[in-house]
Amino acid sequence: MLKLLLVDDEYIVLKGLEIVLRDQKEVSLEIRTAIDAVDAYEKAEGWTPDVIIADINMPEIDGLTMLERLSVTIPLCRFIIVSGYEENEYLKRALKLHVDDYLLKPVDKLYLIRRLKQIDEEKQARIKNTLMKCRLMLFRGHFFHDSEFSGQETEEFLYLPYFSLFVAGLSPSGAREAKSRLAGYFEQIFVFSQNNWSIFLLNYSVKLQTEDIRVILAHVLDGNISGIADTKQNGEKQAFLEQIAFHYQNALCDMLLSILPVSEAAKARAAERIAAHTLASAVRVITFELSAAAYVNEIYAAAEAPEDNFLMVFTETLSAYIMIADINLPAASIQKLYQTHVKAVVNERTLAAFLEKSQNLGNDLLTPAEQEAYSSKVDAARAYIAEHYQEDIALEQVAEFVSVNPSYLSYIFKKETGITFLQYLTNVRMQKACQLMTADPGLSLEEIAIRCGYHSASYFHKIFRGKFGVSPRQWLQNPGNSPLLLD
Numbered sequence: 001m002l003k004l005l006l007v008d009d010e011y012i013v014l015k016g017l018e019i020v021l022r023d024q025k026e027v028s029l030e031i032r033t034a035i036d037a038v039d040a041y042e043k044a045e046g047w048t049p050d051v052i053i054a055d056i057n058m059p060e061i062d063g064l065t066m067l068e069r070l071s072v073t074i075p076l077c078r079f080i081i082v083s084g085y086e087e088n089e090y091l092k093r094a095l096k097l098h099v100d101d102y103l104l105k106p107v108d109k110l111y112l113i114r115r116l117k118q119i120d121e122e123k124q125a126r127i128k129n130t131l132m133k134c135r136l137m138l139f140r141g142h143f144f145h146d147s148e149f150s151g152q153e154t155e156e157f158l159y160l161p162y163f164s165l166f167v168a169g170l171s172p173s174g175a176r177e178a179k180s181r182l183a184g185y186f187e188q189i190f191v192f193s194q195n196n197w198s199i200f201l202l203n204y205s206v207k208l209q210t211e212d213i214r215v216i217l218a219h220v221l222d223g224n225i226s227g228i229a230d231t232k233q234n235g236e237k238q239a240f241l242e243q244i245a246f247h248y249q250n251a252l253c254d255m256l257l258s259i260l261p262v263s264e265a266a267k268a269r270a271a272e273r274i275a276a277h278t279l280a281s282a283v284r285v286i287t288f289e290l291s292a293a294a295y296v297n298e299i300y301a302a303a304e305a306p307e308d309n310f311l312m313v314f315t316e317t318l319s320a321y322i323m324i325a326d327i328n329l330p331a332a333s334i335q336k337l338y339q340t341h342v343k344a345v346v347n348e349r350t351l352a353a354f355l356e357k358s359q360n361l362g363n364d365l366l367t368p369a370e371q372e373a374y375s376s377k378v379d380a381a382r383a384y385i386a387e388h389y390q391e392d393i394a395l396e397q398v399a400e401f402v403s404v405n406p407s408y409l410s411y412i413f414k415k416e417t418g419i420t421f422l423q424y425l426t427n428v429r430m431q432k433a434c435q436l437m438t439a440d441p442g443l444s445l446e447e448i449a450i451r452c453g454y455h456s457a458s459y460f461h462k463i464f465r466g467k468f469g470v471s472p473r474q475w476l477q478n479p480g481n482s483p484l485l486l487d
Contacts (some may be wrong), residue, residue, distance in 0.1 A: 001028045002120040003047065003159075007040045007054040007063065008082070017053070020109050027117040033475065039059035040070070042477050048074055048159055051100075051119055052113075056083040064093045071097060075153050078119055082107055123156060130157045130241075131190065137245045138192050139201060139405060154238045160187055160203045161234045162212060165244070167251040168226040170198040170330045181220045196328035199248055207233070225331050227255025249279045252324040259331045260338055262311055269304075270311050277302070277312075282320035287410040288420065292355035300348050310345045310354075314338055317358055324408040377402045378416040379408060382424070389428045392454045395421050431469050433460070437476050443474060 006020070014033055018296035021029055030039065032047065034040035044052070053142045054063040067079050079099040094102050101115055104434050128155045149157075170178055175191045175198035182189055188203035201215075210231050217226050229247035232240050240247065247415040253274045257267040281298055284290035299309050318334070321327050329337075345351050380402045385393065398421070399406035429452040434450050464472050 001030050002051060002116060003032075003038060003049045004116070004122065005032050005034060005043055005047075005049040005052045007034045007037070007052060007058070009036050009055065009058045011035065013055075016271050017107070020161050021113070021116075029116070032301055033141070037063070037066035037224060040066055040285045043196065044070060044077075046161075046294075048155070049077055050123060050156075050213075051078045051116065053080045053082060056081060064097065067099070076155050078473045080112075080115070099133075111133070116293065126153065127157055133245055134201075134241065135189075135192055136460070138248055139194055149238055149241045151238065154241055158188075158203045158237050162204045162209070162231060162239070163201065163203045163233075163240065164208075164209055164231040164389040165199065165201050165247045165251055166201050166213065166217060166226050167197060167248065168217070168221055168224050168257060169451060170221075170224055171196065172198065174198070174224075175200070178220060186395060187217050195326045197322060197326060201244075210271065225255055225259060227251040227253065227258060229254070248276065249319060249323065252322055253279075253315050256315050256318055257311075259334060260311070260315070261335060266305075266308055266311060270315060273302070274310070274316055275420075277316070279316055279320045279323065282313075282316040283425065284409055286317065286320055286324060287407050288360075288414045289410075291412055292352045296352045296355060299351075310342055310351060312356060313351060314341070315427055324411060326405075326406055344455050349363055375412075375416060377404050378413055381413060382417075382419075385428055389425065389432060390451060392453070393425070403430055426463060426467065428435070430464065433464065433472070434475070437472060441476055448472070474484065 006014060006018055006021075008017070008252070014035065018031055018033055021031060029036060030459050032049070033042050037060065038050070038078050040054070043049075052067065056063040059064075063081060063083075067081075071076060071079070076249075078104065079097060081094050081099050082099045084105045100119065103112065104121060133149070134471050145312065150479050168175075168178065172193040172195075175193045178198075179189050179200070182200070182202075186202045186204040190201040190203075192199040192201070208231060210228055213228055213231065217228070229251045250271070253271060257271060261268070277298075281290060281295050285292055285295045296309075297315070299313055300306065303309055318337075341354055367453045381398050384398050384401050395410060396406045399409040402409065405413075410421055413424065417424055419427070433452045436443055436451060445457040445461060449455070449457045450458065452464070454460040461471060464475070468475055470478075
């Protein structure tokens, strides 16, 4: 919806234009009116119109002077001038203001409607782009990388002063139903869904505390568990969007901590530590990029309250699985899982043992049908590698092809094949190199490297020696050598 402020000191003209624009169906408008510049200043404050249509000739403060002042306080606003005069001085001042249009009276109503529709489409395209960036940060492996948002993006996207984020165990259809119920409480709601989980970004005009939002969610979500990131306000908009994935992780941890059978003080300490630590290490553990022992060492090294270490690791690990594997457990199952292990973990060694065991958690919680579906994803990834190994390919590219989160593809790939994605890609390329050298011993190292996906012969030589312990030529001279065998 486009927010439009009409400014004209002639009441009949003002109301006539308002009626025409309210009756049209081409563009959705929220219209407010002002009878002079002072009135316009008051109406624009706190409401932030997208477009102002103003008459030039008004008493005390003319339309162009008014727009000059408003362009400072609401720089993202678009201006359309209406005048009964085509004077050069007016035109020059309008050009300096970068007005979108200069219309002569009587105004061509159809042209004005088309112009407003064009401005609205441009705005919606920018919002759609912002939504895409947010979604990439939330679901495409960009969890721990900030993304830049311009001031215009931020203001157009979150145009109301207060905002918050919460996560709930809802499917896309369940999220749509929840959004319709939440619409009575919050003016603007964005939903990002994938399979079992949905993230809600709320933007609203009345200041609410986190506990107020909890009460609303308890009423609306019909018993579905949810977690909330701290509520924010105007000055924090840009930083909030740029770190939306961190707010997502905080909401996940808040959700888990809210249902665990521990004291409120312990929950508060764990939440504070997790916010500072982030889930980056937990994600690296479950995708086999970091050892359980190294992760536990991190936790113990920073612990001010060692008795909370299991609570922190449990919360971080399960939250990471939700982010990566999209698992969804009932609250009772989460509580039982916690109570089953909490008494057995008494020191650093037993915590590392728990963590190593939990690396199978993602697979253990999948139904047979889900396991089969994800096995097919790995098969599709292997087929993609076999077809594209000569190209520059990365985990993110293959994950997009098979429609899963990159971090989760890394996890299930290791579970299915016993090696990492990069190790498997290297094995494929080495096998192809051996086949090429065997079929045509006269090929140069440069030609072999290029045909196997490497940009330089020296780097190919280094990888080959690391894999086989000998150089490519030495390998070729030994008839007893054979290429790597892949399933």
